[in-house]
Amino acid sequence: MPDNPTYVIETDGLSVGYGERAVQRGLNLRIRRGEIFVLLGGSGCGKSTVLRTLVGLVPPLAGSVRILGQVFAEAGREPDENPALLRHIGVMFQNGALFGSKTLLENCALPQETLTARTPEEIESISREKLRDVGLLDFADFLPKEISGGMQKRAAIARALTLDPDILFLDEPSAGLDPVTSAELDDLILRIREERGTTIVLVSHELASIYAIADRAVFLDRATHSVLDEGAPAFLRDNSPHQAVRAFFNRTPERKPPDHA
Amino acid sequence: MGERQEKAGFLESAGRAAVGAAQSLRDALEFMGRVVAAVACGIARPRSFKLPDFGAVFLRAGAEAVPVTLLVGFLLGFIIAYMSATMLNKFGAEIYVANLIGLALIRELGTIVAAIVLAARSASAFAAEIGTMVVNDEIAAMRTMGIDPVRHLALPRIAAGALALPLLSLFADLAGLFGGYLTLAIFGYSPRIFLTNAFAFCSAGDLATTLAKGVVFGILIAATGCRCGLETGAGSDAVGKATTSAVVSALVLFIAADGIFALVSSALGA
Numbered sequence: 001m002p003d004n005p006t007y008v009i010e011t012d013g014l015s016v017g018y019g020e021r022a023v024q025r026g027l028n029l030r031i032r033r034g035e036i037f038v039l040l041g042g043s044g045c046g047k048s049t050v051l052r053t054l055v056g057l058v059p060p061l062a063g064s065v066r067i068l069g070q071v072f073a074e075a076g077r078e079p080d081e082n083p084a085l086l087r088h089i090g091v092m093f094q095n096g097a098l099f100g101s102k103t104l105l106e107n108c109a110l111p112q113e114t115l116t117a118r119t120p121e122e123i124e125s126i127s128r129e130k131l132r133d134v135g136l137l138d139f140a141d142f143l144p145k146e147i148s149g150g151m152q153k154r155a156a157i158a159r160a161l162t163l164d165p166d167i168l169f170l171d172e173p174s175a176g177l178d179p180v181t182s183a184e185l186d187d188l189i190l191r192i193r194e195e196r197g198t199t200i201v202l203v204s205h206e207l208a209s210i211y212a213i214a215d216r217a218v219f220l221d222r223a224t225h226s227v228l229d230e231g232a233p234a235f236l237r238d239n240s241p242h243q244a245v246r247a248f249f250n251r252t253p254e255r256k257p258p259d260h261a
Numbered sequence: 262m263g264e265r266q267e268k269a270g271f272l273e274s275a276g277r278a279a280v281g282a283a284q285s286l287r288d289a290l291e292f293m294g295r296v297v298a299a300v301a302c303g304i305a306r307p308r309s310f311k312l313p314d315f316g317a318v319f320l321r322a323g324a325e326a327v328p329v330t331l332l333v334g335f336l337l338g339f340i341i342a343y344m345s346a347t348m349l350n351k352f353g354a355e356i357y358v359a360n361l362i363g364l365a366l367i368r369e370l371g372t373i374v375a376a377i378v379l380a381a382r383s384a385s386a387f388a389a390e391i392g393t394m395v396v397n398d399e400i401a402a403m404r405t406m407g408i409d410p411v412r413h414l415a416l417p418r419i420a421a422g423a424l425a426l427p428l429l430s431l432f433a434d435l436a437g438l439f440g441g442y443l444t445l446a447i448f449g450y451s452p453r454i455f456l457t458n459a460f461a462f463c464s465a466g467d468l469a470t471t472l473a474k475g476v477v478f479g480i481l482i483a484a485t486g487c488r489c490g491l492e493t494g495a496g497s498d499a500v501g502k503a504t505t506s507a508v509v510s511a512l513v514l515f516i517a518a519d520g521i522f523a524l525v526s527s528a529l530g531a
């Protein structure tokens with residue numbers, strides 16, 4: 001099925017934004033199968049918008065997104081919510097986005113009911129298996145509001161895994177979590193990749209987490225609306241020719257020239 | 262110069278308002294188209310219709326609205342009857358209050374009372390519930406799972422509105438008639454005389470029209486609440502705006518639809 005099995009996600013001249021305002025332009029990303037790939041950048045550079053465009057929620061302003069070799073989103077075309085390709089992706093949103101009126105088990109059942117022909121018994125069995133994988137089997141009958149923020153994120157990952165996707169998209173998985181919970185989530189992400197070979201694309205600000213899990217990262221620049229640099233996080237930190245990239249990794253504020261108006 | 266600028270400003274505002282209204286109408290029609298598609302899909306695949314969701318919404322929008330509908334219907338019947346009776350009593354014609362109340366409630370007011378209750382309670386609730394789901398990315402999550410929010414969220418609510426409003430209209434009619442009777446009881450009329458006069462000018466066709474109006478208004482009100490919820494924007498005040506917009510739009514829409522019903526009834530000589 002894929003044209004090029006090496007790359008599971010390819011973007012060509014992708015511009016993303018809302019209305020007519022582009023926040024990132026001309027993105028040519030190539031994400032390999034089984035890779036953990038991070039979208040980096042300062043606040044407001046458009047990381048989450050890029051992620052939302054990759055998963056088909058925001059139509060591209062220009063260019064296209066190919067998933068597993070097939071065009072998934074294209075400028076001038078409304079996202080068609082192609083079920084055949086949706087079956088291959090799982091998404092975890094920043095706050096988990098679990099359905100508040102449904103238990104964790106029901107949350108995990110919903111995508112399977114829509115996108116698969118599994119029987120109710122199979123759906124329940126798979127939902128329980130995924131909840132066990134993320135350590136939440138004992139909370140299967142809890143509502144999202146009855147568990148902590150970190151548990152909600154793990155439950156959202158379990159829901160995203162119920163279709164055994166080839167690609168998992170995670171929007172700021174560590175945001176708002178304490179360091180221990182954040183490290184546990186990193187371990188879970190690494191385990192998912194090791195056990196299933198899942199390609200993982202995530203948006204993150206958390207340096208400790210990025211160093212722990214990322215194979216490769218792109219740094220999106222707010223000022224130029226484009227990719228500033230790309231590579232392994234440690235390599236970027238030590239070798240990037242761009243001050244903004246080094247400043248991000250070394251947590252040093254960028255010095256702006258004083259305004260002598 | 263200043264006057265010309267003021268005129269240009271007024272024309273620009275009027276133009277923008279007209280474009281905004283046309284856009285809203287287009288969005289509303291597009292949404293209704295998606296609802297019709299979802300209904301067709303539901304008919305083709307009946308198992309995809311979430312009966313438990315429908316039951317829960319019907320309970321909240323319908324059964325839980327009965328007490329307030331009864332209260333408002335009763336008060337409306339009592340007040341109209343009392344004010345009319347005070348005037349007609351001077352001519353010894355207070356018994357005609359029963360005819361007035363029967364006709365007004367069954368043809369118009371019962372459905373209007375129930376529709377106002379549904380718009381205030383349920384259109385706002387639907388917009389707030391779905392709007393909060395938009396803000397929390399739950400709707401985005403649904404889309405990435407191939408779940409159509411219109412079919413999954415709006416359809417059970419619209420079906421509940423379509424079924425609840427005719428029933429609430431009947432409750433409002435009964436409560437209003439009781440309020441009207443209490444007034445006439447003060448003047449010494451028996452329940453039998455009241456009921457005979459109340460239904461003297463009403464036909465089975467009037468009741469059928471009331472029920473049909475209830476179904477149409479129920480669909481309009483519930484669909485408006487769902488549409489406003491799904492169109493919720495970003496930011497902390499977005500859900501509040503969606504809720505307000507849902508109630509105002511639902512009220513305007515069902516009153517406009519009532520006007521169309523009145524014109525059609527008049528043209529058909531009903």
